[in-house]
Amino acid sequence: MTKSELAELLGISRQAVGQQIAGTSKKKEYIRKMMKILLGLKKDEAEKILSSIPPSECAVMLTEKEVSELTKYSINTLRQYRCSGKGPSFNVGEGKKGRITYLQEDVEKWLSEQKRRPKNSKIKDMDG
Structure with a gap:
């Protein structure tokens, strides 16, 4: 999965994905780890994981x-x-x-x- 695909899937900008992964955005460590994991998956696998997470848990x-x-x-x-x-x-x-x-x-x-x-x-x- 590419950063662009992940950004589209999460409904955020590609820049925001890059910031989360690089740690320039001071968000919680688990978000950074999750994004790195998702980037290593195939798109359909990532979609399956993300669809199981309630939207309120994904708010940045x-x-x-x-x-x-x-x-x-x-x-x-x-x-x-x-x-x-x-x-x-x-x-x-x-x-x-x-x-x-x-x-x-x-x-x-x-x-x-x-x-x-x-x-x-x-x-x-x-x-x-």
Whole structure:
């Protein structure tokens, strides 16, 4: 199985797969090990294993810093977006100083929505 196939299967970017395997994303060690194991399997074997895992167990949570690195927006900009409701969905941990986390799939969805051109753009579409 290739990194691209694994990314497609997991519903995450190829870059995220690479980060998990390289350990540049500070996620739990078992995720890294699982990805290395899955890369060593045939695609149908990996699909069988992954289909048995509940979706809630596969969610990848990102910290504010990781989202900043992924989106290329500063942490301050992300904070402003949270306050104004312009940024990706986020979770707040318990307590007075609850930790802010983001679901990776929410961030990726939000990023894809940001790729649309502004309404006042003078560039014509190639399709028409």
